Amino acid sequence: xYLLVNIIGVLxxxxxxxxxxxxKKEINWRSVVILTAINFVLAWFLTQFPxxxxxxxxxxxxxxxxxDVAYVGxxxxxxxxxxxxxxxxxxxxxLPILLVVPMFDxxxxxxxxxxxIKAIGRVLSFISGQPKFExxxxxxxxxxxxxxxxxxxxxxxxxxxxxRSLTLAMMSMSCITAAMVxxxxxxxxxxYILTAxxxxxxxxxxxxxxxxxxxxxxxxxxxxxxGSTSDREGKGKEPFFSFLGNSILGAGRLILIILANVIAxxxxxxxxxxxxxxxxxxxxxxxxxxxxxxxxxxxxxLSSPEAFQFAQYMGTKLVxxxxxxxxxxxxxxxxxxxxxxAILTVFIxxxxxxxxxxxxxxxxxxxxxxxxxxxxxxxxxxxxxxGILVSLLSAGIVGLFVW
Numbered sequence: 001x002y003l004l005v006n007i008i009g010v011l012x013x014x015x016x017x018x019x020x021x022x023x024k025k026e027i028n029w030r031s032v033v034i035l036t037a038i039n040f041v042l043a044w045f046l047t048q049f050p051x052x053x054x055x056x057x058x059x060x061x062x063x064x065x066x067x068d069v070a071y072v073g074x075x076x077x078x079x080x081x082x083x084x085x086x087x088x089x090x091x092x093x094x095l096p097i098l099l100v101v102p103m104f105d106x107x108x109x110x111x112x113x114x115x116x117i118k119a120i121g122r123v124l125s126f127i128s129g130q131p132k133f134e135x136x137x138x139x140x141x142x143x144x145x146x147x148x149x150x151x152x153x154x155x156x157x158x159x160x161x162x163x164r165s166l167t168l169a170m171m172s173m174s175c176i177t178a179a180m181v182x183x184x185x186x187x188x189x190x191x192y193i194l195t196a197x198x199x200x201x202x203x204x205x206x207x208x209x210x211x212x213x214x215x216x217x218x219x220x221x222x223x224x225x226x227g228s229t230s231d232r233e234g235k236g237k238e239p240f241f242s243f244l245g246n247s248i249l250g251a252g253r254l255i256l257i258i259l260a261n262v263i264a265x266x267x268x269x270x271x272x273x274x275x276x277x278x279x280x281x282x283x284x285x286x287x288x289x290x291x292x293x294x295x296x297x298x299x300x301x302l303s304s305p306e307a308f309q310f311a312q313y314m315g316t317k318l319v320x321x322x323x324x325x326x327x328x329x330x331x332x333x334x335x336x337x338x339x340x341x342a343i344l345t346v347f348i349x350x351x352x353x354x355x356x357x358x359x360x361x362x363x364x365x366x367x368x369x370x371x372x373x374x375x376x377x378x379x380x381x382x383x384x385x386x387g388i389l390v391s392l393l394s395a396g397i398v399g400l401f402v403w
Contacts, residue, residue: 003301010397012299014036020211020382021211022211023212026214028213031128031205032206034129035130039393039397042202047195047402048401053191056191059194064186066100073098081095094183097251097255104144131216131221132222133221134167134168138201138205141171141175141204142176142200142201146351147363153168154367158367158368162375164214169383170207173384174201174390184322188329188348189345192349195346196345199394206393207390207393208386211386211389262321265319265324266324272285286312288315289315290309299396300343300395302340306337313328313329313344322353339399343395343398343399346391352384357380360383
């Protein structure tokens, strides 16, 4: 019965996208069917086949190994913070970013990562029939993150129509940064983190193609030259060690941003709970969010008690961020059923939350004309809806194969 509910849930999530579509008659159903089918096969392969499970487990082990290497540098500077009985959130998850971010930046600097992104994007475009740049951008987000992918695509954003810019803004709600995977795998099951990443890429294309279908003419279907920030500003390639220093400083800023957001949002949530409990001791933010998100959680194929608990995690992730949920559930993850673990991990593996909306609008404000930015700002509801539906679809599809 729960499997049947899960299947119905996936169809309902797609149906909600159709219901809110801006141009229902222009939806490219061929592309939607092909990409959805690819995601079903991909989820099946990565969760059910020994070779598929081996791939994601090896990748997850690789990121854990990378984090362990980062601990060498952390131990040198802060020996009392490493190899203790219980490392805190900063040491276990955040400080390794100081290695992972520069590593991906170096791969970008020497040209390996841009070539890989373009190759995967072109294959995805050929299979799905989607415009080249939208496919390219979906893959780009997986490695670089949303705001950086937008930044390196500034030339393309200036050239394309505002309808396509809105599509990119909606897609930007559904990514994670590859540099964050190491941090995530220290707190949640790594195999499901790695499974969520490709599913989110494809589902971002599916959902935005339904919510905001745009017909792209052949002469528009091009990819503008992508280069480093220095290249785009006409300064030529930045010297390597100057580039590396800026990358390390950027990683440090990212850690501070994440830490500030976690502290602020947890404190604000506690403040809201204190105020709500003055009205009724039962009334808390988690209970309110759990009630709102309960129907969607139940459609994942959960019992009512499990669905209510899952719904609270869903709401917390959307209002705060994924780290807040990971910190809370990490220590008790083993107490959940395999199905619950899989769908929860996949659902929270994205940047879909309210703070991301502000980041995206801020990025567009500095990259495109005021007219285009106003259109993006007026469609905040669609940005959030897109991120939620992608997370629901990815979690629902993986849930079909893990019980």
